[in-house]
Amino acid sequence: MGLALSKLPRLVRRERASMPMMLIAPFAALGLAVLTNLVLYGMLGKNPLIVLHAMLIEPFLSMYSFSEVLLKASPLLLIAQGLAIGFRAKVFNIGAEGQFVLGAIFASAIPVWYPNITGVWVWPLMLLLGALGGLCWASITAFWRVRLNANEILVSLMLSFVAIQVLNYLLLGPWKDPMGFNFPQSVMFPLDAMVPTLIPGTRVNVSLLLALALSVVAWFFVQRSFAGYKLEVGGLAPRAARYAGFSQSKAIWISLLIGGFAAGLAGAAEVAGPVGQLQRSISTGYGYAAIIVAYLGGLHPIGIVLSSFLMATLYIGGDNAMVTAGLPIAAVHVFQGSLLLAYLILATFVRNRLEWPTPHGEQGA
Amino acid sequence: MTTPLLSLRGVSKSYGQVHANTAVDLDVAPNAIHAILGENGAGKSTLMKLIYGVESPDEGEIFWQGEKRRIASPSEARKLGIGMVFQHFSLFETLTVVENVSLVVPGTKKELTDKIIQFGEEFGLKVDPLSHVHSLSVGERQRVEIIRCLMADPKLLILDEPTSVLPPQSVELLFETLRRLAERGVSILFISHKLEEIRSICTHATILRSGHVTGNVSPRDFDTHELAKMMIGRDMPETIPAKPMPRGLKQLELANLTHIMEDPFAVSLHDVSLQVREGEILGIAGVSGNGQSELAELISGETVLPPSEGERIVMMGQDVSTLNAAARRKLGFAFVPEDRLGQGAVPELSLTKNSLLTAHSKGLIKRGMVNLSKATRFTNECIEAYDVRTPGPEAEAGALSGGNLQKFIVGREIMLEPKLLFVNQPTWGVDIGASAAIRKRLIELRNQGCAILVISEEIEELFELSDHIQVLNQGRLSPRFKTSEIQPEDIGRHMISSAEDVA
Structure with missing residues (x-):
């Protein structure tokens, strides 16, 4: 029965993962994903080189498209930094998408209820409210995980679908713009309810600076703070955390609340930024893409800054490719997915090596 | 000189950078009880794996009864007449003794049952063939393993640290069995790092140090100190005496603690009482699996008592029953856990x-x-x-x-700088030099007035360290004995519940 299995090689953990390999892995993954996808594009009857040019080169050719990359990068960066803190502690919050939506809803409450509101404090308050919204949504997951040991992956993921229904309900009912010709969207936000633009003539706004600043905070939290250390121990060796008396429930709460806070903030910045009103399509899968960003960045704050820009490039490049090369949107998602897959495979081999069974080692003790 | 039963010449084995065995020569004579002596990591286990065919050597030759052989697998080793009893038993707990035997030995149940009884009488391996393995003591389980090996009529029996799991009385019984086996023509390879044992039973000893043979001696010609020196390659650190201390404050007290485990495989604690004072070391003896890990969890605070159970664990004069590990540490409690990797360190x-x-x-x-x-x-x-x-x-x-x-x-x-230090298995799997250093530190700390609680499986260690000893057996703690007024055999008696092992 076990005969066939015993002939297969086993993964054996390396004594030490090599640092250069860890740094090369994301780039190698990108290369691998590009190669695989070029073959797929070829099979679709598209010219792979044109697609490649559209996806990876065009975003850097004009100021406008580059500014769009920066615009996309900031929510990805925010969400991924929050998620990575949880992932390091082995708390798997997969529901950033829902927390993002709740952030957008909470932030929209102010301009929806007070459409004529003015004041410089309006947009900061909206961002704060949005962050709290994401935090509240994530706290549902934390509560059930701590209380009933309900799996946080499932709960947070399912809550994302609930969040989208909440959004639908609001936009089809109480929050629908009365002057909006029955479209499922809220009123347009007043100027003071919008995050100020950073570069004139583009849509890049202050939230990019916020995301970068929070990345620095995340670095300090992960590398230098005692709270971050406790989370790390809890993720690496739960029994050591118990031995030291670090509370596991606290780790779950902190991880989920940070993740929810960051995702909610990103959601708020999105409605109060490029979108300017609450719509059904406020998220184009940022919450899920950020999971890829977090892992691609090695769950390290600096790595995540780089990977979020890469992912944003792929978003914009993917749009270009749809226009110039007539690529279906599914192809863009396939690219994202294959990128994560390639990285996870490579990361496995950075940490482990293959060991072939010795010809007569099977019958040991 | 007669032809050795087993000879190794220049046997080497490496795992990557690690040279587990380097040019090892070994001769096991017929009828010998031959010790392989060495610290943890000296290469004893690797050497046994090479002989038993679990691994094959990179270099060197193995001769069996004078003939060069390549032992490619354990089944080939068994065919030659080599049997091995591993440190961790491989018995099915839900099956009876005879059923376990019949899994590897051909024959009807009746024949096997008779044979088990016969072996039992012949070699002092008394065990009921029809009882279920889960109801047997550790000593009895070991006998089943030995019987199972003997069924194949081996000429060489390898025992990997056989005494590490046994209380003293069972050790004596095992030695009696081994002597009888040797008389009947079975050679024994006996792996151990316990010097006294080796001197009492073995006729030859081969000493390994970091993969090399550093001595081939007759162990009775040397005292333990000399043997230890050959084993670790330098002198043992001197022990320091425990100085008499005035009667200090109670730093830890458990009064009639009963804790019933929900997990059916965990050991529930019944009516456990103990106290440790300043400037005192209390040792908890016992064969592991009798509630040590459960007791350790409760004292360390890794498991917290529900508030309803009232005052049961008192540290530094405070009820800590509902406090977690971190809160207990704040009171001056420190703890060295049993598992180093993953618990004591990340x-x-x-x-x-x-x-x-x-x-x-x-x-x-x-x-x-x-x-x-x-x-x-x-x-x-x-x-x-x-x-x-x-x-x-x-x-x-x-x-x-x-x-x-x-x-x-x-x-x-x-x-x-704890007021109360709790050490679970201070030297488990630690080489003899480091063990001695650790014990020295503990006595120093005691002399400075710290209260110390030690759980250990090694009776010699507890006798060296402790002022008082209590024995944990099936979740119950014996009364407290003054170490100076008691013998290891008395402790051993408390380590085994019923008369089964003393017999």
């Missing part, structure tokens, strides 16, 4: 970060941020003062040998 983190695990209270945290330079200084001090062999504080804990990591953890906990 293997993937540096020693500096592992210092933080419990020593964060020593001013290594400032306003929620880690003070790296202070943490590194603490780690360096620990490495120096406790002779931890490592490239430096940046080394990952998982890269240290068992003994060095244990020295680090013991050092870290002692540097917390």
Whole structure:
């Protein structure tokens, strides 16, 4: 029965993962994903080189498209930094998408209820409210995980679908713009309810600076703070955390609340930024893409800054490719997915090596 | 001289960079009880695996009864007449003794039952063939393993640390069995690091040190001190005497603690009472699996008592029953756990970060941020003062040998200047040199007035360390004995529940 299995090689953990390999892995993954996808594009009857040019080169050719990359990068960066803190502690919050939506809803409450509101404090308050919204949504997951040991992956993921229904309900009912010709969207936000633009003539706004600043905070939290250390121990060796008396429930709460806070903030910045009103399509899968960003960045704050820009490039490049090369949107998602897959495979081999069974080692003790 | 039963010539085996065995020569005579003596990591297990065909040597030759052989698998080894009893038994607990035997030995149940009884009488391996394995004591289980090997009529029987799991009385019975086996023409290879045992039973001893043979002696011609020196390659650290201490404050007290486990495979604790005072070491003896880990969890605070159970665990005069590990540490409690990797230390983190695990209270945290330079200084001090062999504080804990990591953890906990120190299995899997160093530190700490609780399976260790000893058996704790007024045999009697093992 076990005969066939015993002939297969086993993964054996390396004594030490090599640092250069860890740094090369994301780039190698990108290369691998590009190669695989070029073959797929070829099979679709598209010219792979044109697609490649559209996806990876065009975003850097004009100021406008580059500014769009920066615009996309900031929510990805925010969400991924929050998620990575949880992932390091082995708390798997997969529901950033829902927390993002709740952030957008909470932030929209102010301009929806007070459409004529003015004041410089309006947009900061909206961002704060949005962050709290994401935090509240994530706290549902934390509560059930701590209380009933309900799996946080499932709960947070399912809550994302609930969040989208909440959004639908609001936009089809109480929050629908009365002057909006029955479209499922809220009123347009007043100027003071919008995050100020950073570069004139583009849509890049202050939230990019916020995301970068929070990345620095995340670095300090992960590398230098005692709270971050406790989370790390809890993720690496739960029994050591118990031995030291670090509370596991606290780790779950902190991880989920940070993740929810960051995702909610990103959601708020999105409605109060490029979108300017609450719509059904406020998220184009940022919450899920950020999971890829977090892992691609090695769950390290600096790595995540780089990977979020890469992912944003792929978003914009993917749009270009749809226009110039007539690529279906599914192809863009396939690219994202294959990128994560390639990285996870490579990361496995950075940490482990293959060991072939010795010809007569099977019958040991 | 007669032809040796088994000869090894120049046998070497490496795993990557590690040379487990280098040019090992070994001759096992017929009818011999031959000891393989060495510290943990000296290459004893690898050598046995080579003989039993689990691994094959990189270099060198193996001769069986004068003929050169290649032993490619355990089944070939068994065909030649080599049997092995592993340290961890491979018996099915839900089957009876005879059913377990019949899984590997051909024959009807009736024949096997008769044979088991016959072996039992012949070699002093008394065990009921029809009882279920889960109801047997450790000593009886070991007998089943030996009987199972004997069924194949071996000429050489390898025993891997057979006494490490046995109470003293059972050890005597096992030795009697081994002597009888040797008389009937079965040679025994006896792996151990316990010097007294080897002197009492073995006719030859081959001593291994970091993969090399450093001695081929008749163990009765040397005293334990000389043997130890051959084994570790230097003199043993001197022991320091425990100085008489005035009767101090009670730092730990458990009064009639009963804790019923929900897990059917865990041991429930019944009516456990103990107290440890300042300047005193209390040793808890017992064969592991009798409630040691459960007791350790309760004392360390890794398991917290529900509030309803009232005052049951008192530390430094305070009820700590509902406090977690961190809160108990704040009162001056420190703890060295049984598992070093994954519990006492995080293997993937540096020693500096592992210092933080419990020593964060020593001013290594400032306003929620880690003070790296202070943490590194603490780690360096620990490495120096406790002779931890490592490239430096940046080394990952998982890269240290068992003994060095244990020295680090013991050092870290002692540097917390605890009022109460709890050490679970202080020297388990630690080489003899490091063990002696750790025991010396514990006695020093006691002499400074710390209250120390030690759980250990090694009776000799407890006799060396403790002022008082209590025995844990099936979740119940014996009364307290003064170490100076009691013999190891008396402790042994308390370690086994019914008369089955004393017989």
